[in-house]
Every structure is written in C-alpha cells, then in structure tokens.
Amino acid sequence: MTTPNEVAFRLTRCRSSVPRARATLRAKLGEWRAAQPVVDVGELVLSELVTNAVRVPVPGDRMVGVRIECRGRGELLRLEVSDAGVGRPEVQRPGELDNAGRGLLLVETLAHRWGVDERPAGIGKTVWAELLAPGAAPAPAEAQIAAVSVRPGQCVRAWGAWHTVRAVRSERFASGGLAVVIVLSDGGPALRLHAAEPLTVRTVAQAGPVISS
Template sequence: MGEPNEVAFRLTRRHSSVPRARAMLHAALGDWSVGQDALDESELVLSELVTNALRVRVPGDRQVGVRILLLPDERLVRLEVSDAGAGKPQIQHPCEDETGGRGLMLVEALAHRWGVEERVGGIGKTVWAELKAQFVVPAPAPPVEVPAAMVRPGQCVRVWGCWRTALGVRGDLDADGALHVVIELDEGPPLRVRSREPLTVREAGTPAAHEAAEPTPG
C-alpha cells in the first residue's frame, strides 16, 4: 500500500476557521491533483464537519483538529475533524420548514463512508469521512522550437526524422569564431549545429501522440 499524503492543522473556535479549513483543503487537493468534483464534495463535507465541531460546547481554549489525507491505493480522500466534546453526533431529520440540522445528512449523501471514533490518547472524538477521488492527469507540454543553444540535457530533440535524447550540450567555436552547439545524443553521432539553429524539443516522457512532423535540421 502506498504511503498516504497528509496535512494536519488546528483551528481556533471562531467562524473564520471554516473558510480557513476550506482554503487548506483546496491547497492540499490541488497539490495532489484531485479532480474538481471530488474537491467540491470534499469542501462541502469538511465545511459541515468543522461547523459541527465549532458548535460543540467545550471551553473556549479548546481547538478543533483537522487532518486531510489522500489514500492513493484506495483512491480516497479522508477527512478527520476532532473536538473535545463528548457524545456521538447523529443524523437529524428536520422538518421542511427548519433551516438547520442537515449537516450530517449531507455528509451521509456525499461520503463513501463516515463514522465517529474516540480520540486516541485524548478527550473528545473524531468525526471522519472518506470520499471517492478522481485524479487529474496534467496535459503534457507539446514540442516547441528553440535555438540550439537553449537545448538542455535530458530533453528530446527531433533530428534526422526521429526523437533523440540529449545527453550533453556544449559550445564549440569554428575557425571563423562562429559559435556552434554540439549535442551528444543517446543514439547516433553528435549533432553539431549553429547556436541559433532552431530545433524542435520536448520534455522526456511526452507521449508520441503529441509529436509533430518537423523538418530535419540542416
């Protein structure tokens, strides 16, 4: 099982803590390339859990603990919100004209599963929820044309009708003092071109579907 990504922080008991928790969630799930639908649902669930924790009657100096985890093998986002209050939250079924009491109904609807646990080594409880996660695969950068002097080792270079990996790049002066670039390739002889010669390059690992037919450098 892969190691989970994790962010943990504590919140003071004030209304501004709810948007702060959402901001931390956005930053974490963005870094982990979680898809927009899972991010939106996680934001709603975390908002409800933090709001409920802030309503618990405990001394004012008791903070709310938040833990956000990505479980990549299970493709889950896990949200944990801890408070120092006793009891176990229950899903309420308010009447249609009541404006509150629907927080855990929302959690129940959006989460893959959720529950309540006693805090290990502390007082109070932890309410947790796990949501299914979809991941965004960043689009690979397309090939670009750059002067030969800007080619970096590790990039792929389009030469002689195919792609070759640049192992090394060095400058070389000819008898007239003109600067050339010598590119050591993973296959075939080194490529020696004028420093301003346009070459088509791409980052290593870019799928071949993004290749474009380019003229062979002279």
C-alpha cells in the same frame, strides 16, 4: 509528522475557521491534481464537519484538529475533524420547514462512508468522512540519500535540474575509496561521486491501508 499525502492543522473555535479549513483543502487538492467535483464535494463535507466541531461545547479553550489525507494512489480522500466535546453526533432528519440539522445528513449523502471514533489520546472524538477521489495523487517529495543508495528509475537533482537515473555502477577511486557512477537517461555526463555523498531524490510517500483513526 505529516507526509506529502496528508496535512494536519488546528483551528480556533470561531466561524472564520470554516473558510480557512476550506481554503487549505482547496490548496492541497490543487497540489494533488484532484478533479473539480472532488474539490467541490470535499469542501462541502469539510465545512459541515468543522462547523459542527466549532459549535460543540468544550472545556477551556481547546482547539479543533483537522487532518486531510489522500490514501493509496488517489482512491480515497479522508477528512478528519477532532474536538474535545462529549457525546457522539447523530444524523438528524429535519422537516421541510426546519432551517437547521442538515449537516451530518449532507455528509452521509455525499461521503463514501463516514463515522465517529473516540480519540486514542485525550478527550473528545474524531468525526471522519471518506470520499472517492479517483486520479488524485500526492506531489513528489524530496529527500536526501547517499549516492550508494540511488537506484535506476529514480529522479535525482544535479546541475540545477531533475534527471532520471538510467544505471548505477560502482568503481574505485585512485585513492582506493568507493565511487558511485550514476548514468542519466537524458544522455548528459554521468555523475561520479563518493559513495556517502548526499544526493537529492524525488519520492512519493505510500499511504497505509484504510483503517479508522
């Protein structure tokens, strides 16, 4: 299951998968409001990783896995490409007249750091690269929680719009049931709901510590 700060998908092993991966990255970075230099470098690095993966000989018709993640509060953009091929790719140092072999050299030059990990389940490997991406941030996600769980500072959806919660208090209905009164910061009428009644709130998923996958 992916979260608002990541996207994962699979690609067939063909040349058209490279522009598809770039387009997906571009769209996701647009959602995260990443700066254009981050988009440009990210597309170059992901293109090289996917190009290498679709060229690797693999058993059967196994696909290429791609995972894009914004870590922390936009400090790092992590790109992962997995394939079922054997061996570990190495940076080549081609001569001036060589027309190939510069893919991983480009990744090494542009990335903050990169590496290769064995896949924890299944065969093959994951080649990953991390780029510095200051300012990128996942778009808020939506979730439904019980009214009794709402806290000040959260954004809730009511009457077709989003409102920031200023205060929350509880009281009793005349029938004896527990009511939750949610006071909104924009001065609109307060919400008076049953404690278990669901409300839609905005949340941002927090990424975990930087670890190798």
